[in-house]
């Protein structure tokens with residue numbers, strides 16, 4: 342600092358000026374430092390306090406901003422700017438109703454103040470978003486109860502707030518700016534329902550004793566725990582049980598027959614029916630071994646079973662790998678890429694969620710359920726992810742019953758059919774395994790089998806048809822021909838075309854109708870891709886090598902062309 346400013350620095354007023362200069366060039370740390378120096382000289386300087394509040398606000402330090410603005414108002418109740426800053430701090434902290442009360446007082450002092458009026462509009466918007474359900478709605482009371490129960494138990498989530506988009510679709514939002522790497526949620530172990538607790542419960546213990554062979558053991562144990570707790574009027578878990586969704590109407594296993602019609606022709610329908618059968622099978626297995634289980638109706642079992650699979654977290658507690666319900670953490674909806682990360686923190690003794698990036702006030706706080714095909718999202722969570730790059734279509738390859746080498750092929754493959762879930766992303770191992778298997782199924786020249794047995798083995802030395810590389814032009818053309826047949830058969834099963842689905846999606850639909858349409862549309866996109874790809878590749882067998890290289894550059898199946906068509910054609914030249 343030069344001599345001139347040294348002289349100036351003797352008064353609060355001069356520190357205020359220097360603070361303002363720093364503030365105007367966004368040097369907030371220095372601005373705060375100068376305002377603080379001024380306040381050391383004149384602690385009751387309301388403008389210095391209000392200005393420091395403004396600097397704290399920009400640094401996302403809302404507690405400090407609120408404290409300075411409040412003090413400024415108490416020193417000078419007519420200073421409108423301080424009210425604005427106080428209201429803004431409260432708004433940033435998610436205390437919307439309190440912020441509105443401050444604005445209303447300030448507007449009595451200056452009802453034309455543009456900043457105040459603008460902030461009032463912003464607040465009205467926030468209050469509206471927050472009140473899809475009115476505060477007195479019983480669902481909100483249930484949530485208030487959950488929050489109190491968690492806080493009383495030592496949970497921490499000072500910047501999170503529940504929002505109701507509709508009665509049974511809720512999510513979590515930030516009430517205040519969240520910094521990257523900030524811990525946003527802590528739920529103590531005492532408030533987590535684990536698989537071990539479920540196994541130790543009265544009926545859980547009987548299930549363990551019976552040594553049941555269940556299709557989804559962990560889901561069944563946790564389901565059983567919830568079913569038992571729901572029958573105890575004084576369960577510790579009621580604040581949590583009360584907020585679990587009741588109907589799960591968007592889960593396909595609960596679709597009405599009319600809704601299922603919307604999936605006609607889709608292989609996804611088989612997955613839905615398999616899931617229904619699997620749940621029934623597990624339910625019957627338990628009922629047979631533990632007769633008192635039939636006190637729980639299958640409908641309730643199925644609903645809780647799906648609640649379990651759509652809400653639990655895998656974690657490690659005290660060196661034991663387990664799964665469990667983590668209240669509130671299970672309110673975060675899905676989005677990829679992930680914005681938060683979670684784990685059980687042994688030292689802290691609870692489940693924590695950290696922000697992987699900064700999250701602005703009011704934004705929804707999301708969690709990734711992983712990279713999954715829409716069939717898994719819809720089946721297990723009841724929603725569809727638009728623009729999903731992980732969609733798959735299941736192709737079932739089968740040995741030909743009339744193949745003269747059927748027995749030999751069947752014994753080498755160890756099965757007669759196999760399903761491969763293909764994505765448009767052709768670098769996937771599954772695509773080459775699918776082709777390898779088809780190459781074996783379509784193989785006519787069995788004289789090469791001894792060689793294949795040597796070349797295509799897994800790590801245990803067993804023959805793996807999936808490892809077969811392109812064999813000959815004739816075999817590859819047959820493989821593609823068979824693949825094309827499967828694609829055309831898939832397309833022919835639907836009742837609508839891809840274009841018709843697009844039209845349907847523009848209209849008014851229920852959530853389930855929309856999800857079914859999106860589901861089958863996604864499958865058709867994959868089928869269409871393979872339809873075009875196969876036709877193009879088949880043409881390439883009759884094209885000169887140079888020409889192929891030109892047309893294939895940069896296309897999605899370039900790698901496949903390079904490793905099959907080009908290799909085979911070169912071999913043919915010799």
Ligand SMILES: C[S@@+](CC[C@H](N)C(=O)[O-])C[C@H]1O[C@@H](n2cnc3c(N)ncnc32)[C@H](O)[C@@H]1O
Nearest residue numbers: 509510511651652671672673674675722723724
């Ligand atoms: C772990 S819970 C999340 C909280 C849930 N929204 C609630 O109100 O209880 C998972 C469920 O949230 C819904 N969900 C999660 N992410 C979604 C998304 N991206 N789009 C639509 N629904 C979603 C689905 O119903 C899913 O089964």
